[in-house]
Amino acid sequence: MSDAPVLEVQGLVKHFPIHGGLLQRQVGAVKAVDGVSFAIARGETLGLVGESGCGKSTIGKTVLKLIEPSGGKILLGGEDVTSLKPGAMWPHRRRIQTIFQDPYSSMNPRLSAGTIVGEPLDNFAIARGAEKDRQVARLFERVGLRPDAMRKYAHEFSGGQRQRLGIAKALSVNPDLIVADEPVSALDVSVQAQVLNLLIDLQEEYGLAYLFISHDLAVMRHISHRIAVMYLGRIVELTDKRTLFARPLHPYTEALLSSATAPDPKRRRLRKRIVQGDVPSPANPPPGCHFHTRCPYAIAECRVTSPPLIEVAAGHHVACLRRPVGGDPEPLSIP
């Protein structure tokens, strides 16, 4: 096994064209992902957190090559797959699998659960016939479903069980990395706990890496090793989760953390300033630092200069003009 990260993206860009006018010419672009770089090590969970429209799901789709990037590089296990055509991409697809928020919509209602989970085994010619059935039964047991449920259809399962089916399918080809896009957002808390526990167990057992995409900070805190906070197509802060929750440096991270609700009535009074205003449209983001329109600490320069993501302390990357390398990690003052 090589030491290369399971997944590395460098300066990833994805623009969606906006067409308008009588001739439907391109009149602009939604900069969904605007120069994002990160790497995921074997067995690691990298969380991508942010609000709707920040580009976190687009990153997931782009690294899966479900959509083509507009720029930047995607490396799977050290191999550049950025410009591979579908045929050439095929052998790499075994290494990177995905689970979705709503697994039901990705399941053929006319196929039995066993057939759905076994499909990748066929596709990659891993197993056939009785051997395939044995492997599928083993996958069912591993994700906590009874093997006799293989004969049932997708609609006969509950939401949590369907998510287990989705996980079993992703696991079937023994991938290195699973892209999990909001996998527990549609589930009730008691079921959510079961699925999160399963994901953690599987990671420890198989050395899986996850790119875990969610808007839920509590879920993020639970499952991630490192977390990247995104705002309007860019990573604004990237560090290990402990540091992120204990000492957030970017004003947006701070705003997100103080907005999150916690099951503790005593925390009510501790609530800090809440950030005001809405997230600007990604089709027309503000110049300079995208967050300056809502940032209480913004200075004049923030309106013109786009801050680069820099490592201000070991492993702690921040994109904020007011957080220089080696700077004071104390709270910022309001200008």
Place this chain on the structure above:
Amino acid sequence: MSAAAPPVLQVRDLCTQFDTLDGVVRAVDGVSFDLAAGETLGIVGESGCGKSVTALSILRLIPPQTGRIAAGSIRFEGRELTTLSEAEMKSLRGHRISMIFQEPMTSLNPVLTIGTQIAENVVRHLHVPWRAALDRAREMLDLVRISDAKRRLGEYPHQLSGGMRQRVMIAMALSCDPQVLIADEPTTALDVTIQAQILDLMLELKEKTGTAIVLITHDLGVVAETAERVVVMYAGRKAEEASVEALFELPLHPYTRGLMRAIPRVDAEADAAGTRTRLQEIPGLVPVLTRPIVGCAFAARCGFVTERCRVEAPPFVEALPGHAVACWEVERVRASAL
């Protein structure tokens, strides 16, 4: 809890049922609670627990083709709502009792301006001239802190962001000074920073207007930060009721405890680097509501279960002052570690 003033809303033994192909669903199965003037009551539970059906029952919005309030009483300002005519209910809804729902886009009319929609409600209930109603609409937009209210009055719902639409819904709901506001998952569809703004706004307006709020949510965090009293529902029944402080300090129902242990927490104490604790799962599934539930609805998933729990439904009794719970084994639960 036993305030001197009579409650504005009194729900007693409410049973709401739906006819389905699989049989009669007992969505709400004997729920009672009081709402005091100016109070915020949280109703919390997982999907299918009957929390939203409770709200719809109070507003008499259960579709008559498939469902009905089968038993129980709902008293509001001394009037029995279950027997009111549809015309009388219409004069209450949006006036004395208002509501906001999860997805504002589906509750707003896409072809009418914001101003028209708010003013319409004001004219219908307060019988004021259109001009005065529009003034009121602008006042309400100012109140919910929508900037440039005059221009916004002429805009359509699709021109607003999700957070703004929810503000408009709140403006509309409060436009006739209701006694009670029922908010069903008002922030579930919103981003966290916007959710925080809307929750703060609701609480601030409650202080200003004195409107009592029934906040229905699946999110224990939202309840903890907004409600004063909480009702926990499970499988159409009330499992526990307490002040928000007492509920989170010492939950007494095994289901409430299970929920609290199952949620990952954003405020977790500094966890050692890299280690991730396991969440405690609640084993099993919620019971099917088409079959009558014998005994305690939670018995099959409960760690404290005894023979009695499986055959006899526990009564809802006060275990501590102001803290009531439906559990036969409450003393054992209480003595056990959290």
